[in-house]
Amino acid sequence: MELPSRSIEEAVNEISKLPGIGKKTALRLVLHLIKQSKETTIDLTQALVKMREGIKYCKKCSNISDQDLCSICTSPRRDPSTICVVEDSRDVMAIENTGQYLGHYHVLGGVISPVEGIGPDSLQIGALIQRVQAQDSEVKEIIFALSPTMEGDTTAFYITKKMKDLPLKITSIARGIPLGGELEYTDEITLGRSIVARTVYDQN
Amino acid sequence: MELPSRSIEEAVNEISKLPGIGKKTALRLVLHLIKQSKETTIDLTQALVKMREGIKYCKKCSNISDQDLCSICTSPRRDPSTICVVEDSRDVMAIENTGQYLGHYHVLGGVISPVEGIGPDSLQIGALIQRVQAQDSEVKEIIFALSPTMEGDTTAFYITKKMKDLPLKITSIARGIPLGGELEYTDEITLGRSIVARTVYDQN
Numbered sequence: 001m002e003l004p005s006r007s008i009e010e011a012v013n014e015i016s017k018l019p020g021i022g023k024k025t026a027l028r029l030v031l032h033l034i035k036q037s038k039e040t041t042i043d044l045t046q047a048l049v050k051m052r053e054g055i056k057y058c059k060k061c062s063n064i065s066d067q068d069l070c071s072i073c074t075s076p077r078r079d080p081s082t083i084c085v086v087e088d089s090r091d092v093m094a095i096e097n098t099g100q101y102l103g104h105y106h107v108l109g110g111v112i113s114p115v116e117g118i119g120p121d122s123l124q125i126g127a128l129i130q131r132v133q134a135q136d137s138e139v140k141e142i143i144f145a146l147s148p149t150m151e152g153d154t155t156a157f158y159i160t161k162k163m164k165d166l167p168l169k170i171t172s173i174a175r176g177i178p179l180g181g182e183l184e185y186t187d188e189i190t191l192g193r194s195i196v197a198r199t200v201y202d203q204n
Numbered sequence: 205m206e207l208p209s210r211s212i213e214e215a216v217n218e219i220s221k222l223p224g225i226g227k228k229t230a231l232r233l234v235l236h237l238i239k240q241s242k243e244t245t246i247d248l249t250q251a252l253v254k255m256r257e258g259i260k261y262c263k264k265c266s267n268i269s270d271q272d273l274c275s276i277c278t279s280p281r282r283d284p285s286t287i288c289v290v291e292d293s294r295d296v297m298a299i300e301n302t303g304q305y306l307g308h309y310h311v312l313g314g315v316i317s318p319v320e321g322i323g324p325d326s327l328q329i330g331a332l333i334q335r336v337q338a339q340d341s342e343v344k345e346i347i348f349a350l351s352p353t354m355e356g357d358t359t360a361f362y363i364t365k366k367m368k369d370l371p372l373k374i375t376s377i378a379r380g381i382p383l384g385g386e387l388e389y390t391d392e393i394t395l396g397r398s399i400v401a402r403t404v405y406d407q408n
Contacts, residue, residue: 002300004293005270011255014248019236020229031294032223033252034259034268041256044218045249048237051215052245055238064208064238071208089208090235096206 003027060131062107062124064089072096072105079103081140085128085159087111087152091145103143106131111151112158120158129162144172174199207231264335266311266328268293276300276309283307285344289332289363291315291356295349307347310335315355316362324362333366345373352379378403 003009008030015026033041057063058070061083065071072078072092082103086092092105108123120126132139142163146152160170176194177186186194207213212234219230237245261267262274265287269275276282276296286307290296296309312327324330336343346367350356364374380398381390390398 002297004268004274004296005255005259007251007255007258007270008268011251014251017244017248018233020232025224027294028224029222030255033256038256040221041252044221045252047211047215047218048245048249051209051211051234052237052242054211055209064212066209066211088235092208093206 057107061105062109062127063092063105077102080138082143083128083131083139083141084143084145085156086145087147095145103141108146108155111146111149111155113151123155125155125159125162128159132163132166132168139168141169141171144170146172148175261311265309266313266331267296267309281306284342286347287332287335287343287345288347288349289360290349291351299349307345312350312359315350315353315359317355327359329359329363329366332363336367336370336372343372345375348374348376350376 003012008027011030012023012026015021015029016023021029033044054066056065056068058065058073059068060073061070063070063072067074079102083106084095084101084103085106085108086095087108087110089107092107095101095105106124106128108125108128110118110123112118112120112123131137132142142159144156144159146156156172163170174197175190176197177183177190183191207216212231215234216227216230219225219233220227225233237248258270260269260272262269262277263272264277265274267274267276271278283306287310288299288305288307289310289312290299291312291314293311296311299305299309310328310332312329312332314322314327316322316324316327335341336346346363348360348363350360360376367374378401379394380401381387381394387395
């Protein structure tokens with residue numbers, strides 16, 4: 001499609017670099033911005049620049065943060081004896097959303113994936129080991145909340161090996177049939193695992 | 205969803221003001237920008253600001269343009285004796301895309317809609333009349349390419365009345381069954397109109 005102006009073309013090109021946004025959607029957004037006041041565009045772009053320039057990672061858990069330490073690591077209401085190990089900040093948000101977890105986190109920044117050239121050294125694994133080995137460490141339990149893929153399992157296995165001499169309880173979030181899921185539509189591997197890892201029914 | 209940083213929250217809020225983008229998509233875009241280099245965000249925002257600040261409207265046809273006059277109005281290869289009247293710049297792009305039209309355009313900026321408080325004076329109708337009445341006007345034909353709605357028809361009717369003393373041929377783009385459309389699924393009004401407005405079959 002030929003566009004009426006070079007500056008529109010450039011804006012459309014930049015917007016359509018974003019994931020899930022094609023040229024047509026980008027053009028719709030640009031024409032929307034043109035219809036609005038100039039302030040709308042200024043506000044949008046300033047918020048983006050401020051966000052991108054101001055973004056920091058917590059020095060303790062590597063979660064996204066405004067400060068040197070994130071609000072979870074500094075909160076007196078969170079239990080520092082448990083660390084939940086996740087791939088990225090989105091996982092932290094997802095778990096926080098459940099309201100079921102009150103411990104700390106550790107964001108790895110990915111999982112070990114030889115195919116993509118991601119080794120243990122490009123992740124925050126060393127920082128995690130340091131955290132639990134520290135003199136003043138109160139950590140008693142590590143919970144793995146990684147993707148149920150070969151890469152996720154490899155990463156959990158690697159970290160577990162590194163921690164084998166430490167007096168820690170190491171657990172993983174439960175795998176099984178999702179709530180509301182139907183048995184007959186569940187894949188065989190999940191169903192098989194859920195039988196092997198069956199839990200004791202509370203009879204009270 | 206609780207976000208880990210105020211600046212992310214503000215960026216998400218601004219992005220989700222765009223049409224068709226909700227909070228979840230906005231967050232996905234923000235997290236994408238965080239993963240990319242700072243330059244990605246800078247390039248995107250600069251392109252948007254440049255586009256919004258630099259946007260002009262052609263002084264002749266009101267189409268979006270980089271210059272005082274748009275590339276269609278200044279092109280020596282376009283026929284100035286025909287003016288195609290459209291609602292907005294997107295319609296110009298759509299018609300240009302067909303490659304079937306080589307005349308000029310006139311962008312009204314909308315259609316007459318008493319319900320939305322849009323009268324003839326808030327549109328570029330006066331400018332169109334001036335254009336065809338000008339001493340040096342070469343205009344011989346006006347083609348209406350407006351939406352087939354009551355508002356579109358009203359607008360075409362209003363303009364036609366205003367031009368009734370001028371030696372102009374006034375036409376409208378053809379209404380009928382779309383190519384590839386099936387007769388039985390076409391609505392009755394379109395089908396009825398397409399019979400009344402039947403065209404002579406070329407027997408050569």
